[in-house]
Amino acid sequence: xxxxxxxxxxxxxxxxxxxxxxxxxxxxxxxxxxxxxxxxxxxxxxxxxxxxxxxxxxxxxxxxxxxxxxxxxxxxxxxxxxxxxxxxxxxxxxxxxxxxxxxxxxxxxxxxxxxxxxx
Numbered sequence: 001x002x003x004x005x006x007x008x009x010x011x012x013x014x015x016x017x018x019x020x021x022x023x024x025x026x027x028x029x030x031x032x033x034x035x036x037x038x039x040x041x042x043x044x045x046x047x048x049x050x051x052x053x054x055x056x057x058x059x060x061x062x063x064x065x066x067x068x069x070x071x072x073x074x075x076x077x078x079x080x081x082x083x084x085x086x087x088x089x090x091x092x093x094x095x096x097x098x099x100x101x102x103x104x105x106x107x108x109x110x111x112x113x114x115x116x117x118x119x
């Protein structure tokens with residue numbers, strides 16, 4: 001069962017009612033965003049500073065179309081923010097929520113998950 005405070009927060013912020021099922025759908029979208037290895041690589045790359053699509057593509061040795069699709073998903077879910085500078089769009093990690101979350105995930109993985117790779 002979803003924490004009632006979460007439901008109340010969503011409803012207050014969006015001024016509409018969400019069912020528990022809809023909230024779970026939002027969780028699936030959020031965690032589904034982290035399932036993609038290419039999106040995880042982009043997130044880790046952006047931990048070191050903002051980059052445009054060409055820079056990300058070059059560093060990850062991936063085509064720009066795939067990178068653009070991944071960035072659109074990351075942006076839609078609030079993982080990255082976009083800054084426009086002239087004709088370039090620069091992507092950076094959401095400093096308020098995602099950066100601390102990724103650091104917490106790193107801590108958890110180092111304590112509980114990384115050893116699984118050796119089994």
